Amino acid sequence: MKKQELIQQIREKRTFLCVGLDTDIKKIPAHLLAERDPVFSFNKAIIDATAPYCVAYKPNLAFYESMGVKGWTAFEATVEYLRTNYPNHFVIADAKRGDIGNTSAMYARTFFEEMNLDALTVAPYMGEDSVVPFLQYRDKWVVLLALTSNKGSHDFQLTADTEGERLFEKVLRKSQEWGNDENMMYVVGATQGRMFEAVRRIVPNHFLLVPGIGAQGGSLEEVCKWGMNGDCGLLVNSSRAIIYADGTEAFAEAAAGEAKKVAEEMGRLLDNA
């Protein structure tokens, strides 16, 4: 998907919500366990219910891998379902991959050739030649970790060098030599609040993937105040608060209700901006 197409979707639908498909077979409603592929059945129902209220979906590979072959099957089926029925939704594989060059190229083959995803989260620790192989695909996106939502972000990401530049700032700055705002996004946790200002000083035009509203406690209003740009420039993710809103046969409608609430708040924030 091109940047302009994503911006268009946000404008038309008045939402920048990304629904995280962090589907844990131990948490889905019990009645689904009778299905041939319970995880895929859950995802399909969640997608059908929430699609009007979001512009993106983000399955996290950890949850699918924990079920081995069955999990990979459910993941592939989910991506196929999205690609076939919701071609205008932006699909991110949250895998936080990254390795030496030839190995990153294999990961890129998996997610961008075998499966036609729009985007993949990538870890920056190993530097340029570990990231560049993912940038070789037209209309595909790298979503690079920058300032993450968790407490451990304080361990290394905020360390300043002798010139005062913090690690996350160095990641934002250096990576602009590798890609641009039409093929790179950055992960900045909603919990980071005012830090979005520092991020925007370095990357005013890039899209930011923002996890951490909902269960992790970040504030959507603060994220927008400090992080929104003229094109919106945000994809804000929520998973557990939406997909596990209800544990009965009413799970999909409940998810739709939660997604709709978030979308309505986003619509107001877009109007105010």
Next chain:
Amino acid sequence: MKKQELIQQIREKRTFLCVGLDTDIKKIPAHLLAERDPVFSFNKAIIDATAPYCVAYKPNLAFYESMGVKGWTAFEATVEYLRTNYPNHFVIADAKRGDIGNTSAMYARTFFEEMNLDALTVAPYMGEDSVVPFLQYRDKWVVLLALTSNKGSHDFQLTADTEGERLFEKVLRKSQEWGNDENMMYVVGATQGRMFEAVRRIVPNHFLLVPGIGAQGGSLEEVCKWGMNGDCGLLVNSSRAIIYADGTEAFAEAAAGEAKKVAEEMGRLLDNA
């Protein structure tokens, strides 16, 4: 596997070689493509041929994921084969995983409960709470990226803070608050040469996983000179130079030949130490 058991294996077999099972279906001998599971057949033959000359195996997930469900099946079959037939070999899943706490816990479930691997490579960028979930398992190991073998290691890992501590040194130092030398190892690329001295100043007793001899050009002799400790303390990985030594029906014997050469050199280096 406990640390003492690994040290014992190295002493008895006079080798600290780890064979990397970076199995690319596009590179294995053509005659194997007629097999029901060509990648597993390749791995099985390589394992049987090289087992006397190494103490560890390291499949890299990128190669298996690129084949989707078939790849995950081949990966599971390979690990199962190793666990059943070579219980004294140390098996590392090279996956470079890491995410927020509850998600890392899912990854840990996959590799340490569903599949009974000995060790998993983990990326440090997201800090403590992204790594600690992997440290909750008895006799299992986290292999944390520290100073990697690739050119991009220069982008962030060598950046010094205001006190002169470089990022890879901070990773080595801080992570000792999370685990110890009985459940953590570190990745230090063979290409890093004399940098092993700086590493050993901070982690004298930890095992180091050392990729990058063979195709990447690192020197085994330098690695040993600067990186070996009283228990050896090294697992040196080679993949392509061994597993692709030959592209015909003689591939397994050729792999054995290459592994034997490396093991003999390692035996000499152990004797000299």
